[in-house]
Amino acid sequence: MKKIKLLHILTELQLTNGITSYVMNHYQRLDHDKFQVDFLIVKTADQKYIDMIEKHQDRIIQAPRLSMKNYAKFVKHAKTLFTENNYDIVHSHEFNWGMPYLVEAKKKGIAVRIFHAHATQSSPSLVKKIRNALLIPKTIHAATDLWSCSEVAGKFFFKDKPFYLSHNAIDYERFLFNQEYRDDIRSILNLEKDIKLIGFFGRFEAQKNPMQTLDVFKELLILRKDVHLLMVGGGSLEPKLLEFISENNMDQFVTMFSPRRDIYKFYSAIDLFMLPSLYEGLPVVGVEALFSNLKQVYSTNITRELNLIDSITYLPLDLSVDMWARKVSQLLDQKSERVLKSSDKLNIYKIDYQAKMVEEKYLSFFKGA
Template identity: 30%
Template sequence: MLVKKDKEYAVYQVIKNTKEGLIKIMSEPIRVLHVVGNMGIGGIETLIMNIYRNIDRDKVQFDFLIHNPTEGEYADEIKKLGGHIYRMPVLRDKTRTYYWRYFEYKRALKKFFLEHQEIKVLHGHMTNTASIYMPIAMKYGNVKCLITHSHQTEATPGLSGIVTNILQKNIEKIATDYFACSKEAAKWIYSPALINEEKVKIISNGVDVNKYHYNDIEQKKLKLQMKYNGKIVIGNVARFKEVKNHTFLIDIFAELHKLNPDTVLLLIGQGELEKDVKKKVMSLGLSDSVDFLGARNDVPMLLKIFDIFLLPSLSEGLPLVGIEAQAAGLPVLAADTVTKELNITGNVEFLSLEKPAKFWAQRVLDIVNNFSRRDMTEAVRLAGYDIKETAKWLQKFYLEKYK
């Protein structure tokens, strides 16, 4: 039987433990779950990592829900920074036509959110399946903030694109907050009413501008080191997939190489169509003038070697690599299918994909021969694309939503 002193001590212990528990919860960073394909080196993934490196990780930590058998090149860095990577089963089995693991996917999502009640903020970069994972997160998890983030201006071609358009119809009713990388990306997924009410936030695809400072002496040294001295270096950074239009890019370079044999093409990235592109390069006899550099983590340095950045994509939301290229002082020749919002320095020219490859090639030479390259990092910063400002705004947003 407890005497009065014992009771007082017991009450004290409860208060003490509760207080310590609250202090511990309050001192730990909030956890934001990013829903992505994987964390390989791509535009969306690089943007997320740029933000991750620049937030206060004592206040906000990132976790990742990926949909790929491989975690990606950023996995080790994520773990070092304190993040966790969780894997979902692939929804669509590409080895079997029209085979979708819908029910397996839903079961895995339910189990995940039941087990991870610590997650209150979900940032969905995969808008194609948001109408599946967001309701489950809300029902079985402890998620209070559901952000959908549009990075594209149109769906991929074929059946996958048709399914994506169907699944995205209800996204406005499910999400609590709406992001887009550009106005065009917003128009693709959100209704005019939502945009006109200013409920869609445009999140700048910021870069660490300090990594892109340019000067002529450094470029000459780097070209010499990489054995491109005396060459005009054409560059592209993109995953090898249909929307990036590598086939036409090779056609352009083939014509360009005829006009000026002192040209080389550097292709940075990996992807499912890489083998096909390599075969085309070989068939055109360009193997000695086209270098496939794979997925790289030294893109800022490589951009300094380029003399022009080619971007003939079939569509783009607002490509991060286009911002990086401008930060590095490069002229950019882009397809007119790319959003005009990309041109933040005045150094981007848009050209129709209806124009033949030979026309593009001549334009490349005209631009390179008449372009005076200089440091553009301050211009990029003033345009609102400094990652430090993007990270600062997002951190504040996450913290307010968490509370």
Template identity: 30%
Template sequence: MEKEPVRVLQIIGIVCGGGVEAVIMNYYRHINRNKIQFDFVVDGYEKTILDDEIESLGGKVYHVEPYKKNIFRYMSQIYHIVYDNHYDIVHSNMNTLSVFSLFPAWLAGAHQRILHNHSTAVRSEGMRSIMKMILRPFAPLFANRYAACSHLAGDWMYGKKMMASGRVTVINNAIDLDEYAFSQELREKYRQEFNIPADAFVVGHVGRFMYQKNHAFLIDVFREVARQESKAILMLVGDGELRPEIEQKVAFYGLSDKVRFLGLRKDVKSLYNCMDVFVLPSWYEGLPVVSVEAQANGLLSIFSDRITKESLLTSSASFLSLDRGSKAWASYLLHNYDGRNKNALTELRNAGFDIKERTTFLEDWYDRE
């Protein structure tokens, strides 16, 4: 009789079309599902853009009460999912909030309780930062395995001493590099679809509309770009609570005809082909998967200096200080654009970000305990 695959319960929170769920789905699509199968816990009772794909790959999707609405109901539902379905491995990707999923998983008898940190924090985020700082000491309490997307994210969550001990595993935010390779055919297709001229200069960004991603600064940067380059277009992929505020700022600057709000998309990997430059001015990150995707497409990629230096994976990526201001950012991206990086895929493979190689590592990692 053929052995049933080991089922891993992935807790990912809100599905917003990128970030953490993109990382987990990249691994899920390529992992040997005869050996390891993923099931998912997502916040909210509405169907997400991932449900159909997960189920087509043999996984289950559990919709639960969002923790922000009722944390006790959320924890109770996690407990019953783990207990009733006999999950032995629970992999929480909720950063400091993982205490609220790993505690019920511990009560329900899960033997492997994985805390996976994907982010850091900044003081200027207000109450969100305060809550992260309060919860950080508690997040690892009910975990017995530890992971992070980068050394920076690991240092922030666990401390440098624990990172140095080797107890924390860095799981690269790997992608299918070949799927993100530049395609002239897709570039022409999408520019035609969005009514973007072939000679337009397209600045791109992928990210949820939230404080962390710093969209307000990005709009300031693009305003300066548009002043110098009349054919400039800004593509914003994603959605979130701050989108209306950013739309208002775009309208106030008189840029509505130059900015494309694309919302949540399933074809993000193809959209990179439409861009010329990728900009990520985040206040903080762990190691953003969009930084890997953009570099794989060969784009000139400009990141804020608040992002881990581990994101610098190819010769086409650079860091700029947010303190330099929007004019300096605009000048940099306009004067440093020089077409696609043709060596991008080789550079990323050498850096260990090819999902086809990293899934084997993850399969073995789940099997170690």
């Protein structure tokens, strides 16, 4: 049987990137006897994913450096890419720099061109919003199929157009509460048993709003000292975060780690997960926190679709950080059962189920061909 050639278009292949997690969770479970997969990225790839892709004799392709000044280079690269490669499916997770690739794929007659929405806003920047308002319709027009990670993301991008819902699913068993993980990680952090640990896991970029987490934690320290903040991630805001921590004498209360391959262990160690994003589709870290049965505090910009077991508290970003801190403090004092008694309500976020659905969807495009 001739393999189906699939191209994924995404910014990077990094550990704390939600789109990366979606793509690679599915890639691990794909039938590699049926599919040959390329990954087109503009940034970097973690060695874990490089090894995984090389193991299956697939490829990572580097696109031009991410910059609107390079737009002509993207167009030229897209023409070269689709002249040299006969793809059956192009699955784009990018609406801005990915646009010329979908457009060129359409010109080359590639039968299946998927645009996959992962957010509920195109950018926090007004200038970029205006730019993206021009790019998004072109991306949609170049696609044959529209996909979304959530209802809210799909409605934002596609309005009344029909779309296929492909949930952000995970290998959930790794994220179930584990006392050994909790003890090990808290020992590494040198935390006493009565210390309440708050977690922020994600990219240190404007969208994820990590500064809000630090602002809230600063206020929380005024209320109580039996707390510690763990931030795991990386990104352009890291220097600013470190400067804030130092200037406010919070060094002994905050620990920052680079992206980790064993991040699943850290969910068991924390007592509350915080994600005050400016916008989201459906965050993978939120799904991971669900299976760990954690108390969670999110901005109201994150979809209620995630709140399947009523473990999430939503707060508006225009609410004072003092009120955020008071709510976090209240939640930390509430007793809760960490062991998830049943995960049936979360079945849609289990990767084995979703991966089978996505593979069948891919194959359905070619039935009878």
